[in-house]
Amino acid sequence: MNLSQSELPDTQPRRTLVAVDLGEFSEKVISYLFLLTRDILSEYTIFHCLEGTIDEKQAREKIDKILVQARNYLNKSVKSSIKIHIAHNDLLEELQLLHAKENFGTVFTGATNKPDSWRLGPNAQAIMMNISAGIVIVPPNVDLSFPSNISILVEKVQKSSFSFLHTFHEFVSHYGIFLNFVLFAKDKQELEEERRLIEEYQDFFDSTITFNFIVEQEQTHINFLRYIEGIHCEAAVMAWHETTTAFLSAKQTGIIYCSPKLPILYIKKKTIPDKDQVLFKEI
Incomplete structure (x- = not known):
């Protein structure tokens, strides 16, 4: 469009x-x-x-x-x-x-x-x-087509921190993009504790069509990237700041992972727009 x-x-x-x-x-x-x-x-x-x-x-x-x-x-x-x-x-x-x-x-x-x-x-x-x-x-093998299905790693962040996704939300809503929320839980107890995170993400993205994927693995940067290649999405979004999975992984290992096929948008807190800024300002 x-x-x-x-x-x-x-x-x-x-x-x-x-x-x-x-x-x-x-x-x-x-x-x-x-x-x-x-x-x-x-x-x-x-x-x-x-x-x-x-x-x-x-x-x-x-x-x-x-x-x-x-x-x-x-x-x-x-x-x-x-x-x-x-x-x-x-x-x-x-x-x-x-x-x-x-x-x-x-x-x-x-x-x-x-x-x-x-x-x-x-x-x-x-x-x-x-x-x-x-x-x-x-990535080198990116498909040159507009993404219609994007995966987001559900991070353990406070609901007030969702503002970093504000403009991405507008972008998604405008184009009618499907979202996949991917939540990692190593066991049933952790799953029950974190299930509300998906509900908070769903509330934030309100009318957007979403799908939930719960993975019984350790939440790591590389596990997320490998998993989403199997659910037929076309791109991914991850938060990048001091407490998030990708950032902590890079600090601990000195390695930043990527997908050979899927483009990844890393949204950083320092790039959060003011709430009065218009559509697409952060994309």
Whole structure:
């Protein structure tokens, strides 16, 4: 579904960055960004850090070539803009400086250049750990179709903390996306204690069509990612802050996991919008 410009919220363009290494999967990452945000008035920044023997002119030529195909996923009635930023030194340092200046709402990046890997590559991991924006991790094997079924890991958070899902809720409601709530419980006692969590999530998402999946395993980052590959969803959402499963796993192991097939949106507390901000502001 594409919206006309007149149907879109009257707001400033959403600043969104996509970091690419210009490898074989870069076109997929940019295409998925354009697909997912096609109805959102955006200022896109394509970020690349020079490495090896490629100079800035060659990098820009490669990006222009990628954009020829990737632009097909844009909604042409939405007058978004695209600019290119070429970094010359340290990738993370220059990205942090640019983010401090532009305050990107969301950063997209590829997961890894290894198609079957369940671990983020070093650049993607550095971005996850150090950039305060919401992060979308796009795997090499992503299906370039708009997601209609998304899985959410049910975290043990207070109901008041659900505000971090506010704009994602608006996005889901607007497109009529099905949600899968995935709850982990190692035994029946834990299941009874945590069953109310699903009810709280259902209350928050009110009229959205939802499905519940209860898994009798330990709740870990990798267990969640492996499980959702078997329930035919097309993307996933996880909270990322000090007390959540993915964050704690990364701190304890030094590893951030990814799915070889499913894009993951990590929503961070620092990117929570004000309640008066409009639809799509955080996506």
